Amino acid sequence: MSLNFKKFIIAVLGAAFLASLLFVQWMELEHKKAESGAADAKVAIPANSEQCVECHSSTTAGIVDHWMGSTHAEKGVGCAECHAAEKGDADSFTHFGATIATVVTPLDCKQCHPLEFEEFTASHHAKGGNILHSLDNLLAETVEGHREPFNPHGVIPGRPDILEVNGLASAYTGCQQCHGSKLALLDKDGGKITVDELKPDADGKPTNTAAMDRIKKNPDGKPLFHPSTWPNTGIGRLNLDGSRGSCTACHSRHDFSPRRARQPENCGKCHLGPDHPQKEIYEESKHGIAYRDLKDELNLDAAKWVLGEDYSAAPTCATCHMSGNVNNGGRITHDPGERISWTNRPPVSLAMDTDENHKVIKETDPAKRRALIKDSAMDKRDRMRTACQVCHTPDYLDAFYKQYDDFVVLYNEKFAKPGKDIMGALKSRGLISKGNFDEEIEWTWFYLWHHEGRRARHGASMMAPDYAHWHGMYEVAERFYMELIPQAQEICHHAPEAKKADAEAVLALIEEILARPEHVWKSEFGKAQ
Amino acid sequence: MTDTHVPEEETRPEQPGRRSFLSSASTFLMFGGLAAGYGACAGVAGRFLYPAKPREKAWQFVVQIKKMKVGEALTYQIPGGEGVTVARQGSGETEADFIALSSTCPHLGCQVKWEARNNRFFCPCHNGVFDPSGKGVSGPPGDAEQSLPAYPLKAVNGLLFIEVPMDNFQVDAGSTLKSQTRRT
Amino acid sequence: MTSLAGWFRERFPFDGDQLRELTNEPVPNHLKRWWFCLGGTPAYLFVVQIITGVLLAFYYKPAPSTAYESVRYITEEAAFGWYIRGLHKWAATLMIAAVVLHQLRVFFTGAYRKPREINWMIGFLLLVCTLMAGFTGYSLVYEQLSYWGATVGANITDGVPLVGGFMKQLLLGGEVYNQNTLSRFFILHGAVLPVAMVMLIIVHLTIIRIQGVTELKFKEQEDEKEGHFNFFPDHLLTEIGIGLVLMIILSVLATVIPASMGAKADPLVTPEVIKPEWFFYVAFRWLKLFTGTVAILSMGFIMFMMFLWPFIDAWIRRRKPGSEASVWIGILGVLVIICLTVWEAAVAH
Structure with missing residues (x-):
């Protein structure tokens, strides 16, 4: 092999080496490309939160880790921005030199998210705490529990320290974890100091200094919360600063992930079960089926998450009730009621015409009603339709809403209104007591509208046939014919002498109802036999 | 030192008289090939040693606009780094109504102070003076026509954001637990 | 230039001719066959290891809390880090293979026989050093294999009668794998072993230069007149060519089968398969x-x-x-x- 030939070979090998390095360079670019997509955004700990993170990454590492993954962390919003408090705040305390508060309320979030605050505050969600002392709460506080603590009936083996039965336990852990508690600081006497005692001004600062002095504090000066009211992330929480609700109900702390709020499981914490199984109804519907299958295509991490732009594979609860879509200019609302045209919550469904206070109008006189309407049910339906129309044609929607309206009206007219009339007549004529749930028929009626009637209507509203029918109208009908009517008649038949006339009147009402064409089948079938 | 020797070395085959074009061409090609291959390799090594990424920047939240009055200033601390004076100069709600100036003097790196009564930034190290827009007016920065570096600002929905370098003390977003599971 | 060269030569009294004289050993003709160049291959790879090793050491942090993260940084974030690490890993693999092949060649050609017994022994020490460098090297990544490999290795030394316990303590810097262990491995890998190898290689080459390469004759060569050719430039060019081929092979290996990272070392869990x-x-x-x-x-x-x-x-x-x-x-x-x-x-x- 000549020297010159060797040199040529070396030159060729050198070039080949260069070529292999070009391949390496190409791989490097691929690496970096892959990484820039996969890598998490970098976060820097804001200077004013550095101290917090330092301690809390070992004391409560989960909180810090969650926060690190949040958009807040990415944008430089640290602990201080939300937890900072002022000396005058009811629940503020000094924590390693910083004045902070434990509970972050919508007023804190409002600092940066004013629009979301306004919408949320106007929503029915924010009023979830109003059930305290309502019919529902009567169940938990009285029927299931007791409004006053009472003594255990004997020593509890293994737990002799428990000397008292908290009769409100069911209300605290049942009702209030969804509806929201009335947040309370611990009074030195063991009682509660709530927003009612603190009387906060418009900025949320308490005006009742006497109540402030009664707050029980730990040795470090940290005010203590009444354990029955905190922890609580109920959506209608009544906060110490006078604000209502809790943003973490949906945007769980401490990553406040929009991704999670976009998923039906998030709503499913509360919207499920026998009385309003929206989550299960959704799961049965074509929408929920598509969601389960196509979840990976939903682009749940998108910044805006506009239906028809960022995704279209399937709708979640948020898609229709809250999120933006291409037809509405990507307008998000934090008031789900803005797109709901029937309220199926009460015994008899009402068209969602709302007044200036966002209250459902009950006025029946057409002229007066028109005057009161600030936002009509059809306005709301049109908003909902912007989302529907990303996938469905207007004709399709017209027909769907016709089916839905027909169903609600059928329930209202055939069962709800008659049932309500019968119950009203029994009560007003003194045939049953004024109190609730002490008579069987009151449970019957409650089952009929609160459980079965809602299941039927929600099933119809969200396309779940089994809920509309078998879990719904079928059970409503059975409850109506087989329990409500016989029980009402029974009460009338056994009415005391003094109430005979009232009983006759109610029986006449029942007879009138059963003679209506939609009910007449029952007596006709009986005759045929 | 050996320039006289190198060609001789490379072309010292048995018969020096046959030093031909072919020989010098092959030598040239050989050195070309070697330089290309190893040169590129050295380049890769150099790139490896050079800091991996250019200074990354990110928009960070500073303050709610309505919380600052016209004429007010605050010190924003870049995560793990220097202070930045953010001042509101106009009553509007856009970024043009604010200015964010580094508080590090361009002369020798001391921290300048905002002196409200004199309407100026003052550097105590060598009596440097800057006007409210950050322009050097007297002292060493004035002589050298240096200004305080300005940081970009952005107003979004009533919130003021600043664009700052993120290479100080930055950590991976998401939990360490998460990043470990991601890797495995 | 001339005066500068003259100035320099006064202080460094060697010129190119002398250096060439010193290194330009006559190379036996059998070395025109490439498989006899297996001695030069590990030498070349050793240089690659030194260079890539120094580069990696710029980023590597030898402590249990930082080691894995720094290797991850090199592999995932530093520019070309995966390539440099791949080169280092694959050059190590090829180097061990080349050393073994070189040794086999020497063995089966009987090249270790008198008067070359000492050079065989030095070569054998180089093999041991190379293997130890391989062992300490993969212990530095601080993945599961690193940790448990080091633990097992240390306990093997413990099994040596009399001095075993002492050697294990010396290796780990304690009874068990601890805070000091990783830096010990790092110094062994990055300083002690390379320096020992450099010195052994110098002796190895000097002995070769003095004794000359064993001459072999093959049947078809018997009629060839001259038994030797020049180291400069002929054999050097062959070695340069081999070096380039090695670089290409290494680059391709580093790219196609990149150096990966296993799970981080967990002192509480020994992997199922180790x-x-x-x-x-x-x-x-x-x-x-x-x-x-x-x-x-x-x-x-x-x-x-x-x-x-x-x-x-x-x-x-x-x-x-x-x-x-x-x-x-x-x-x-x-x-x-x-x-x-x-x-x-x-x-x-």
């Missing part, structure tokens, strides 16, 4: 075949025999002139090594 690098498969299988001290002592004895092989071979040949025993023993040894390696590779436990 295996050393392939070049320790033989030893690993041997340790499983025999128990504790027996395995270690027998392994030590075999190593010692290999170290002293030139003298053993001479002893055999004195007793039985013309004996081919060394070749048969060599073939047997190679077969055993291959079998044990394949066995270890094929089974999980």
